[in-house]
Amino acid sequence: MKTMETSVSTRRRRFIQRSRLDIIACILSNAENGSRKTRLIYQCNLSVSQFNKYAASLLDGGLIETQISGKKIVTFYTTQKGKEFLQDYQKIHQVLETMGF
Numbered sequence: 001m002k003t004m005e006t007s008v009s010t011r012r013r014r015f016i017q018r019s020r021l022d023i024i025a026c027i028l029s030n031a032e033n034g035s036r037k038t039r040l041i042y043q044c045n046l047s048v049s050q051f052n053k054y055a056a057s058l059l060d061g062g063l064i065e066t067q068i069s070g071k072k073i074v075t076f077y078t079t080q081k082g083k084e085f086l087q088d089y090q091k092i093h094q095v096l097e098t099m100g101f
Helices: 002-014 020-030 037-043 048-060 080-098
Strands: 064-068 074-078
Touching: 020 037, 020 048, 020 074, 020 080, 037 048, 037 074, 048 064, 074 080
Parallel strands: none
Antiparallel strands: 064 074
């Protein structure tokens, strides 16, 4: 019976919805050392259209930037402003975890 309870709680954790801030933090943390669009989509478990919306907002907000290499390969990088945002997010996330959220 205990394994069934564990299985159910594991399934529930797997389907917890992420907040927009969680998704933004995922993109920023994965782009810190540079990352291509496909890698970010897979790492953050997003669709192409979801990623495009987030990327546009993050670019407009100055949290990420792009660099284009010779063969039109676009690489996303987290800016200093994005790194500061990520540090603040991690602090808040830790406080909320200690409170049980």
